[in-house]
Amino acid sequence: MSCSRFLLPQRLIPKLHSTQTLIHKLKRRNHIIAAASVSGSGAADYNSEQLLDNVARKEKRKRKIAGIDQDELLDPSNLADSDSCFLEFNGVHIHYKVCNSSDDYSQANVPMVLLHGFGASLYSWNRVMKPLSLLVRAKVLAFDRPAFGLTSRLFPPFTKTKALNPYSMLFSVLATIHFIDVLAAQKAILVGHSAGSLVAVESYFEAPERVAALILVAPAIFAPLTLNKEKTDSLSGGGDESKLESIWKPFFMLLSKISNFIVQMLKGIRDMLNSLYKKVLSAILRSAVGVMLVRMAIDRFGIAAVRSSWWDPNQVTEHILQGYTKPLRAKGWDRALVEFTAATLINTETERKQPLGTRLNQIQCPVLIVTGDRDRIVPSWNAERLSRAIPGSKLAVINNCGHLPHEEKVEEFISIVDKFLQTALGNPESPAST
Numbered sequence: 001m002s003c004s005r006f007l008l009p010q011r012l013i014p015k016l017h018s019t020q021t022l023i024h025k026l027k028r029r030n031h032i033i034a035a036a037s038v039s040g041s042g043a044a045d046y047n048s049e050q051l052l053d054n055v056a057r058k059e060k061r062k063r064k065i066a067g068i069d070q071d072e073l074l075d076p077s078n079l080a081d082s083d084s085c086f087l088e089f090n091g092v093h094i095h096y097k098v099c100n101s102s103d104d105y106s107q108a109n110v111p112m113v114l115l116h117g118f119g120a121s122l123y124s125w126n127r128v129m130k131p132l133s134l135l136v137r138a139k140v141l142a143f144d145r146p147a148f149g150l151t152s153r154l155f156p157p158f159t160k161t162k163a164l165n166p167y168s169m170l171f172s173v174l175a176t177i178h179f180i181d182v183l184a185a186q187k188a189i190l191v192g193h194s195a196g197s198l199v200a201v202e203s204y205f206e207a208p209e210r211v212a213a214l215i216l217v218a219p220a221i222f223a224p225l226t227l228n229k230e231k232t233d234s235l236s237g238g239g240d241e242s243k244l245e246s247i248w249k250p251f252f253m254l255l256s257k258i259s260n261f262i263v264q265m266l267k268g269i270r271d272m273l274n275s276l277y278k279k280v281l282s283a284i285l286r287s288a289v290g291v292m293l294v295r296m297a298i299d300r301f302g303i304a305a306v307r308s309s310w311w312d313p314n315q316v317t318e319h320i321l322q323g324y325t326k327p328l329r330a331k332g333w334d335r336a337l338v339e340f341t342a343a344t345l346i347n348t349e350t351e352r353k354q355p356l357g358t359r360l361n362q363i364q365c366p367v368l369i370v371t372g373d374r375d376r377i378v379p380s381w382n383a384e385r386l387s388r389a390i391p392g393s394k395l396a397v398i399n400n401c402g403h404l405p406h407e408e409k410v411e412e413f414i415s416i417v418d419k420f421l422q423t424a425l426g427n428p429e430s431p432a433s434t
Helices: 010-062 129-136 169-182 195-206 240-285 288-308 318-329 333-345 356-362 380-389 410-424
Strands: 085-089 092-099 112-115 140-143 188-193 211-217 367-372 394-398
Touching (some): 092 129, 129 140, 169 188, 195 211, 240 288, 240 333, 288 318
Antiparallel strands (some): 085 092
């Protein structure tokens, strides 16, 4: 049986054409929708990637403190310069530098030890180490106090340091005296800036025979008010007044004893509350909250503090900012700063000593105080008051200068130090003054 082609009735052919046209349109529309869907998916993917990039950038900014990436912190020794030195003292690897630029170097000449202020490092002495070495014709040494610069960071318990807190004032004082030994000198001139001035003065009281002179630059030592004490003659009555005195004397003696008892009792309560306060404060500072607050403070105010330390902030170059922020690349810088703050606020050493303000008049070595008239951190009037509290001290005020005279006004600073040393130590005319 032969096969023949199937033929549609004539009346169905137009409907077939219209159906094919409809199918073609539907296929075309689906293709467009699919393309649009793919295109829309790509746009969505692009927007998602852009959103993730923005979030990542924001997170990266959060991980930066004062512009320093906190994801790539290094051991302090890996940040050292070519002229950096390290010395172990009571378990702490202290970063220091020595400058000896004088051809006329002699072991008999008196060297210098430079002590930086809070938040700084030996970098702050970078501009004056060489001129000072030429001035004294001896070695000039600067070191990073614990919690600052490239000195190693240790955390409690301080077993390696024989229970001596490396962030305490006593540690910095003993380290200062040790560096005089490192210089193989009997005495040294101690130059302290801001809070470093406090270390210099306390080092003097710890070993006055090792300190030839003190140079206090913008000293963060709050001097007491010096009031002239006038002698008053005691009035002695006679007759009836004498009789009244004899009557009331036992009463006043009893009242005095009761008052002393109350004072001693209140003192005991105060000491107990003070001890409790210190423990609570210590716990808060050393907590994650304390570390976070320190990081926030440095990030928000660190750069601004450097700029405000200069009378003319326009002189603060990017190179200077990098020098000050470099230690933020060291591992543990934030926790170390917390430990330093805790050691400063919870200082039990001062309880065993007389207040520094009452000891200033006991300083017997030559003292020079240098301040800037536009200091926004420690006002110049405090330096003037300090000079009155230290007998025989010399005061020099540098005009149009902020908190960093040794950085902002190098030539004037060196000239002032030169004149002081010639008078105080009888130094021969130095190369700086010729």
